[in-house]
Structures are given as structure tokens and as C-alpha cells.
Amino acid sequence: MAISWNKNLETGIQIVDSQHKSLVDKLNEFFEACIQKKGKEELMDMIKFLESYVVFHFKTEEDIMQRNKFPGYLKHKAMHDDFIKEFLKIKDRFEKEGTTIELVNNTTKFLTNWLIEHISKVDKQLGNLK
Template sequence: MAIIWTEDLSTGVSQIDEQHKELFKRVNDLIAACSKGKGREEIVKVMDFLGEYVVMHFGAEEKYMQDNDFPGYRAHKEQHDGFVTEFNEVKRKMEQNGPTVDLVVKINHFLIDWLINHIKKTDKVLGAFLKNKI
């Protein structure tokens, strides 16, 4: 089942929202591949993309926070760092064992749950703060 971008996920910061939409697209590409029995092939491409993209995306968010003296910077950055740590661990397992079906399912759930929860609970707070700053 695809994850759908809805306006209630919007932070109000166009750069951040566009990056979130790209993340949704890539996760949806993986979900679509899985539904066609091609998740194992697609997961390598998605993981490579995400490995680079989240660093860029998190960097953009963190720059907004630092440039605007966001009081929740440390906690927000800790969430980003936690995602990167978990992501790297999952990627390491994939590189060691290959893209097993169980791992593909785990990655799907991890990405979907983390992305939606982080946007709704953390990025929206940042967006509300930045609304008055930029």
C-alpha cells in the first residue's frame, strides 16, 4: 500500500516539503516493486539513494534550525542521527546477507513509520517555528 502525501504533512517550508515528497516517491517506488515481486532488486537502488538523500535533507533541515536559532535543534538532530544509525545498520545487514524478503519488509516498515511519525511530530513543529522566521 502506497504512502500518500497529504497537506496535513506540510511543514510550510517549500524546500523541506519538496524533499519529503521525493522521499515518499522513492518509498512508494519500493512498495510498488515489492507488490510486483521485484522488491529485492529495487531495494538496493532505494537504499543507495536514501543513503545520500537523507544526509542532504537532514543537512538542509539542520541548517534552517541553526540559522534561525531553533530551540529544539538538539532533540531534532538526535532523531536524525538515530535514523542514520538505524539506516546504516539495516544497510549493513543487507550488504552482508543480501536483500532478503524479511529485510525488504523491515526496511519498508522502518522507512514508512519513521518518515510519517517524524514529519507529523517533529518537522511540523520546526515548520511552525520557521513560519515566523523566513
């Protein structure tokens, strides 16, 4: 399973779109590494990288919203914060349980669905901000 980039995911804000593309690439690399049953250390490194990239990326979007006094800022930020909480739970489970099929499947589904849903419905509202 991999996320494929398509026009429907474009927000029209160049920096946001290029970060989203990098995020999709990094997620696909992670999914591939799970399928190939790479070692725990390698997967944990990827998870830690994804975590820091997501935090950095959310900050970019939040800065754009704040600069533009975007009315939906708090609601959007709350979604980012909830995602980070879920992501930290996943990280914790990988750390403790290793790569079980159940965990890999749930994680892949959750990350793919959340990202596509969030980008196509929520981030798109940022389209006319600078």
C-alpha cells in the same frame, strides 16, 4: 504498501515540503522494487541513493534550524542521527542477506512509520521558521 502524501504532512516550509515529497516518491519506488523482487544490485543502488538523499535533506532542515536559532535543534538533530544509524544497519543487512521477506517487511514498516511520525510530529514544529 506505499506512503501516500497528505496535507497532514505539510510543514509550510516550501523547500522542506518539496524534499519530503521527493523522499516519499523515492521510498515508494524502493518499496515497489522490493515487491517486484528486483536484483540486489538495483536495490543497493536505490538504498545508496536514499541514504545520500536523506543526509542531504536532514542537512537542509538542520541549516534552517541553526539559522533561526531553533531551541529544539539538538534534540531534532539527534533524531536524524539515530535514523541514519538505523538506516546504515538496514543497508548492511540488505548487503549481507539480500531481500528476504522478513527484511523487506521490517524495513518497509520501519521507514514508513518513522517518516510519517517524524514529519507529522517533529518537522511540523519547524513550520514558522524560514
